[in-house]
Every structure is written in C-alpha cells, then in structure tokens.
Amino acid sequence: MMGRLPFCWIPQNCSSQIRRRNDDIGTWSPLVRKSSCIHMRHAIIGPGGVGGLIAASLAKSGDAVTLVVRSEAIHQYPDTLELDSPFGQFRVEVDRATTVPAVDVLWIAVKATQLEQALASLGDGDSAGAFVPLLNGIDHVAMLRSRYGSGRVVPATIRVESERIAPGRILHRSPFAQLNVSSIGRALMESTLENLQRLGFTCQFVDDEQTLLWSKLVFLAPLALAMTAANKTRGEIAADVSWEQQLELCFREACAVARAEGARVDADAVISSIKNLPGNTRSSVQKDVERGNVPELDAVAGPILRAALRHGLDVPVTRRLVAEVERRAKLGGV
Secondary structure (H helix, E strand, C coil): CCCCCCCCCCCHHHCCEEEEEECCCCEEEEEECCCCCCCCEEEEECCCHHHHHHHHHHHHCCCEEEEECCCCCHHHCCCEEEEEECCEEEEEECEEECCCCCEEEEEECCCHHHHHHHHHHHCCCCCEEEEEECCCCCHHHHHHHHHHCHHHECCEEEECCEEEEECCEEEECCCCCEEEEEHHHHHHHHHHHHHHHHHCCEEEEECCHHHHHHHHHHHHHHHHHHHHHHCCCHHHHHCCHHHHHHHHHHHHHHHHHHHHCCCCCCHHHHHHHHHHCCCCCCCHHHHHHHHCCCCCHHHHHHHHHHHHHHHCCCCHHHHHHHHHHHHHHHCCCC
C-alpha cells in the first residue's frame, strides 16, 4: 500500500448542499458545503484551469480540498470554487494555504515553466502521501521521483480545455475531460477516479507508463505547435489544406519517436481522434504566446526533439514548427 490511508470511508451522499446567491450573475446556484464526513484529503498546487477543475470536482464528490497558492496571492482567492462545465455548474467550499498541509494526494497542476517555484511550497514533501503530476511533457516525472521517491509519484495525464477566468472561477470548455493515471496508484486512488467518472470524466489506470505519458504528448504537441505557429484554431487548421498536412506529418513524426521510446501508439488512431475536437479548440501554448507569457515549449516539444536525436530520427516538420513558435513568442504573439 502506498501513501497514507484515507482517514474516513463513508457513503458519498453525506455531503450537504444549500442555496447561495451568486451576485456575479444574479442567479441562484448550489454550494456544496464541506462535510465532516470526508473520503480523502487532497491539495492542489496550481489552481488554474486544470487544477481548478480537478479541485472543484473532488470537492463536489465530498473530499477535502486545499488550494496551495503563493503567499502574495492568497488574498485574491475566495474560499469557494465556481465551476462552469458540461458536467454541470456548481460552487464548492475549499481551503486555502501557502504550504502543502497533510494530505493523501497532492495534485501538481502548474505549468512546466513554474514547477521549480511551485515546489517551494512543498518543503521536504513529507506532508503528502502521494504526488500526482498533471504537467505537460515527460521529464518532470523523473525529476519528481528523484526528489520524493519513485513509489510516491504517480504519473498521470489529462486531456481537457479548461481555463481560470478569475480567481475561484473555472470555465471547462471542452466536452470531455480524460484522466489517465499510472496503475501504481490504483490502491490509493481507485475510489477517487470512480467519483470523477460519476461527474463526467473519462478515467482509466494505465500499466505502461511510457505509453501513458507519450500517448498524451503525441496528441498534444503536434496540435499545440501547429495551432500556435499558424495562429489558428483547430477548425481553421482543418479548413487549410497546407496546415492540415503539416499537422498530420507532425503527428507521424511524434508517434515514430514515441514508438522508438517504447510507447505503444498508433499514428492513424491519433490523427483520427482529432476529428472530434470542437472547431474553436485552442492550446495553452497558443494562449500563452498570445498573452506574452513564456510558453511550455520545452515541455511540449523538447522530449520529441531530444528523443529523435537519441534514436537518429529526423523530425523536420516538428523542428520547423518549433522555430516558428519561438519566433512568434519573441515577437509577443505576432
């Protein structure tokens, strides 16, 4: 058994709800009160679009949730999270802290460029039973395991478009949220994933960690690179034959590299899967470049470029798209 055992196993329906005025939109919306009957204790480092979605969903299921934020920003965060999602609209109560309290599971949902700074709130890491990183990329897993122990770090990936539109307000844009977790976390997290599935998530445990991590990357990286380089939405890319061809070639390059790394991925299946994406889909890399923020370019494209070099594979389309994203980032998104 890994991590700490949850301290209270009880039926989920012990959470209570009350009605509370939503002054921002002038309507009544449910507020899920924290209950004394708690399944698990969770903390979230990085309560942005993804972290906020996870936090609100866990609290909705009846678990105790703490948002870990910077000391200079904690006053900006309310003691509730409001989620607007295809899965429903609701408010939940959460705790806030500047350091990680004693928890069963610590979810790390910051951007890769913010990871080192965020880990300062963790100290020696003894307060967390298990770590579940949801970062883009691959390299962070080895780094976290080297610091906190391989048995306590449970790799996971999530496919979703979700955005924090204000402190405490999360807009889940995509019609899906696909959470995949390494099977080493099954004993601790099986009930947590079951609760998330009841809300609308698609969840599964994956035995092969290489396949788990690379399956997300070969889906994410080509989309992020192409949409950011072209400054187009998914629908606009699909309508442009030249860009759609580059996107397909980038998928095939990424999958070739992933297979060389030992992952089981199918380029045709990945390419087919993007046909169901909403036309207005945009990537977080694209949004960062447009806003003048530092994009997660190394986390998204770096593993592909470095592994391609190790295996003697040529990835010309990927390199060209990376160069264009770098150019746009330097010019503030132009």
